[in-house]
Amino acid sequence: MTADRKVSVTVNGVKYEASAEPRTTLVDFLRVELGLTGTHVGCEHGVCGACTILMDGKSVRSCIMLAVQADGAELTTVEGLSVDGALHPIQQAFRDTHGLQCGFCTPGFLMTIYELLEENPNPNDDEIKDALGGNLCRCTGYQSIVEAVHKAAARSAS
Amino acid sequence: MKPAPFDYHDPATLDEAVSLLGELDDDVKILAGGQSLIPLLNMRLARPAALIDLRKITELDYIREDNGAIAIGALTTQRSVERSQLVKDRLPVLHEATRLIAHPQIRNRGTVGGSLAHADPAAEYPAVALLLDAEFKIRSASGERTVSASDFFITYLTTSLGSADILAEIRFPTLPEGTGWSFIEMTRRHGDFALAGAGVTIADSGGQCSAARIVLFGVDATPVRASGAEQALVGQELSVELIERAAQTARDEVGEPLSDNHASSEFRRHLAGVMTERALTEAAGRAGWAGS
Numbered sequence: 001m002t003a004d005r006k007v008s009v010t011v012n013g014v015k016y017e018a019s020a021e022p023r024t025t026l027v028d029f030l031r032v033e034l035g036l037t038g039t040h041v042g043c044e045h046g047v048c049g050a051c052t053i054l055m056d057g058k059s060v061r062s063c064i065m066l067a068v069q070a071d072g073a074e075l076t077t078v079e080g081l082s083v084d085g086a087l088h089p090i091q092q093a094f095r096d097t098h099g100l101q102c103g104f105c106t107p108g109f110l111m112t113i114y115e116l117l118e119e120n121p122n123p124n125d126d127e128i129k130d131a132l133g134g135n136l137c138r139c140t141g142y143q144s145i146v147e148a149v150h151k152a153a154a155r156s157a158s
Numbered sequence: 159m160k161p162a163p164f165d166y167h168d169p170a171t172l173d174e175a176v177s178l179l180g181e182l183d184d185d186v187k188i189l190a191g192g193q194s195l196i197p198l199l200n201m202r203l204a205r206p207a208a209l210i211d212l213r214k215i216t217e218l219d220y221i222r223e224d225n226g227a228i229a230i231g232a233l234t235t236q237r238s239v240e241r242s243q244l245v246k247d248r249l250p251v252l253h254e255a256t257r258l259i260a261h262p263q264i265r266n267r268g269t270v271g272g273s274l275a276h277a278d279p280a281a282e283y284p285a286v287a288l289l290l291d292a293e294f295k296i297r298s299a300s301g302e303r304t305v306s307a308s309d310f311f312i313t314y315l316t317t318s319l320g321s322a323d324i325l326a327e328i329r330f331p332t333l334p335e336g337t338g339w340s341f342i343e344m345t346r347r348h349g350d351f352a353l354a355g356a357g358v359t360i361a362d363s364g365g366q367c368s369a370a371r372i373v374l375f376g377v378d379a380t381p382v383r384a385s386g387a388e389q390a391l392v393g394q395e396l397s398v399e400l401i402e403r404a405a406q407t408a409r410d411e412v413g414e415p416l417s418d419n420h421a422s423s424e425f426r427r428h429l430a431g432v433m434t435e436r437a438l439t440e441a442a443g444r445a446g447w448a449g450s
Binding site (some may be wrong): 002005009028049055066070129131134 | 192209
């Protein structure tokens with residue numbers, strides 16, 4: 001029914017329950033209903049990758065998912081990366097290598113890289129570029145982002 | 159933009175889903191992974207009255223070898239296929255085609271059945287299904303039927319699935335021992351839809367081509383076989399010249415590809431020839447041809 005549905009999700013370890021119209025996209029649910037505005041909305045048709053989050057550990061585009069499809073899922077957003085105010089190693093590497101400028105695309109990049117390094121702790125350039133192919137950045141240029149991934153990988157290994 | 163309102167149903171089983179689909183009127187869309195449908199909803203290019211979300215139907219998430227085929231449940235994600243050791247070992251062409259689909263984030267959500275039912279003519283799965291002569295198991299409230307890939311794809315975004323049908327399983331036949339294969343495409347940017355692509359299987363028996371199948375995608379309203387090029391190969395001794403001739407034939411038998419802001423019709427036709435030549439060369443090498 002078009003009637004609102006209850007959606008229960010765990011985001012960054014915190015349980016939330018809120019109601020949503022079935023047509024509400026997951027990114028709007030996170031931003032508007034839950035107030036978690038770290039995840040950005042870009043193209044709204046699955047091209048730019050700005051809205052990338054983790055759902056049950058896997059990177060997904062939250063603008064081309066409905067909130068109702070995530071009912072019962074564990075989500076991780078950019079707000080879940082830093083612990084006690086200390087930047088996550090991936091965030092620190094972005095800062096160190098100038099991996100961001102305006103920062104709009106950054107949350108999506110960070111979450112995509114988080115998944116990549118979970119699965120492949122020491123990726124080579126080709127693997128990094130393959131993983132990042134679905135994230136667009138319009139100001140930094142990608143070289144410093146690739147460099148950030150190497151740096152984050154090295155730092156996590158040490 | 160945001161989707162227009164719709165009724166939402168999330169049945170727990172395939173039986174419930176098909177009976178619900180039978181009860182509702184025609185303006186219903188089936189939601190699998192949503193990687194094609196939700197962009198269309200967001201842009202309001204699709205405004206269905208209701209969605210039936212298949213997310214709870216875990217019975218359609220499997221990959222198994224069954225009687226000479228790899229049988230895949232329609233709700234299996236593309237990522238699962240990409241990572242399947244069974245698929246890598248028994249049907250590497252399907253693994254390769256899957257790797258070329260969009261980006262990891264899309265493959266994490268996108269399903270095999272969803273991509274095939276959506277039937278984008280530049281997409282990889284319709285092409286590999288036609289290449290392998292896959293069978294589609296289709297369920298409705300009145301029972302089950304099987305449709306072959308050559309009858310499944312009708313035209314742009316249109317298949318033989320009726321308004322009461324749900325695609326349940328796709329069976330990709332494995333290739334005979336020694337068959338060479340290739341699946342390649344040309345894109346402007348990594349992960350984009352193909353401007354044009356080619357899938358090839360070829361058998362080489364003592365230097366002679368004993369069987370060949372060529373499928374082109376991105377160049378017509380559905381993936382298409384290059385039958386003239388196939389015929390030009392079979393029974394002939396494989397050579398660089400023969401492959402060039404077959405690729406020229408494939409290029410000439412392509413109809414009138416779409417022109418859009420990504421590529422002109424003429425460029426797509428040109429690519430059809432180039433992709434055929436490269437795919438044939440790679441596949442012939444895998445079939446044991448020493449000339450490549």
